[in-house]
Amino acid sequence: MAVFLSTYVNKVDRKGRVSIPAQFRQSLAKTSAPSTVYLWPSLNHQALEGADQDYLDVLSESLESPDLDADERDMIETFIFGKLIPVSSDAEGRIVLPKELAEFAGISEEAAFIGRRKTFQIWEPDALKAHEAALREQVVRKDISLSQIVAKASRAAAGRSGEGA
Amino acid sequence: MAVFLSTYVNKVDRKGRVSIPAQFRQSLAKTSAPSTVYLWPSLNHQALEGADQDYLDVLSESLESPDLDADERDMIETFIFGKLIPVSSDAEGRIVLPKELAEFAGISEEAAFIGRRKTFQIWEPDALKAHEAALREQVVRKDISLSQIVAKASRAAAGRSGEGA
DNA sequence: TGCCGTCCCATGCTATCCCAAGAATGCCCA
DNA sequence: TGGGCATTCTTGGGATAGCATGGGACGGCA
Incomplete structure (x- = not known):
């Protein structure tokens, strides 16, 4: 599973594209789906959360746990998997920020990537x-x-x- | 088994047709019956539930389990299998929403598809x-x-x- | 024979791919 | 130790393909 560290601020062009920080890409390169990241709106902040395929697999598996009550499960399925958008990077290592996610986080000109170990967040700077x-x-x-x-x-x-x- | 993620809002035309989101179709393409989805009214919400053939097979098999009490089995057989409608998509990847299901969910102009991993839901936006x-x-x-x-x-x-x- | 459902074709829009260049960083050599 | 060179990264724009959507025609069922 990829490890994300540090903070990077990159520009968002008028097509909504933004470069994934090179350090993050190197980390992603070791995962099972190097050119795909998953984005979703944070439950607790006006920011986006991001992770790699492997993290999502773990999360998905944890949902099978019988210890979770129905509310929590429903919540996660609705707010995480229901909002989750797989975005694949182009040859230059860029992704397109989906409109609704960019709006949710208030991102227009620039996007700040902040590593949080197994996941990362994208904020309006x-x-x-x-x-x-x-x-x-x-x-x-x-x-x-x-x-x-x-x-x-x-x-x-x-x-x-x-x-x- | 197909994995459904994200939320998509598509229009319902006057013939009751609606495009299955491309991402869902790609997911369905890997299943044993790519052009067929199964729809039924949600047990808990004014919405529709949908899944692929493979999910239905698993569900069907789980009904054979001796751990299931008779009430639960009866409920699923009545409300899921009893209400289940197989719909097949046309060449453009559209399905026709059965009238009674559209009415149940209050869908007329637009339909919101929300992925829930192994199944998805269709809501009035x-x-x-x-x-x-x-x-x-x-x-x-x-x-x-x-x-x-x-x-x-x-x-x-x-x-x-x-x-x- | 009329109505309804299915199939086929057409179109505007959006997203994806491809090519290109400026900027910043790190490395090597003098 | 300083300057020059090469590589990588970030950023920009144009072309292409795919998708969502609409309308018309054909065939089947009542």
Whole structure:
């Protein structure tokens, strides 16, 4: 599965095309469908989410889980798979941003790609800035630090493996 | 089995014909009966459900399962198989929406196809919007996020494989 | 014989492919 | 260490093919 990192801002031409950042493409090259990415509107933000075929396969499989309640399943099928648009890149590594998705995210001139490991997001650049500012404020307010989070996670992992043994 | 994704809104002409979205057709092309789709009224919504031959075969087979209680079996046989209408597409990839189904879903001018992976639904566009708005409210209210659901599902899957071992 | 459903043909629009060039980056050599 | 060269990436525009949509004609059933 591809790994997406960093932030890139690329231009959207008048046909709605935008280059996938080269780094993302290199990552996609290793997946089972290198020239196809899947886009859908974010559930929680005015932004687009993107992923590769392999991620979608995992997601699809997780929907078969009997532990999901009917509401959640219906929601995912409607809002993710129902909105999901497979876009294939051209020879230059560009994709066409579907109109309804571009509108949803308020993207017209430029698009900011931000890697989120297994998925990435596409934002209108100013909206992304605002979002980041808001998030940073929370970091300060809640006094969050990276080392804290890592420590917490590894403590929890140790606990689980202890139970299992 | 065909996979249906995305949402498409197509026009219904005065003969009741509507184009199957090209993406759906490409998906159907790989199935055992590419020019036939099966339609039936949704159990839960004022909309139509659709699927390909292969899905119906699987569904039919699952009815043979001894785990199914008699009520459920009766319900499916009555409301799915009892209402099922096979429609075949013409050379242009259009189907004729059976009158009673179009009326049931309130479809007249336009029809919205929404992919739901193994099946799809056909809605009157405004009804679909309303349905989505209602669902979205639930997303906000329950504070659901995609990564949350994926995590939950994979945790559950891990739990099951653990039990099995 | 009239009506309805199916088939065939025509057309405007949209998306896809192909070709091309400027800009930025990294590498190599002096 | 600095400048020049080559490669890659991003961006732009034109041509082509596919798709959605509409109307007419033929054949079957009532």
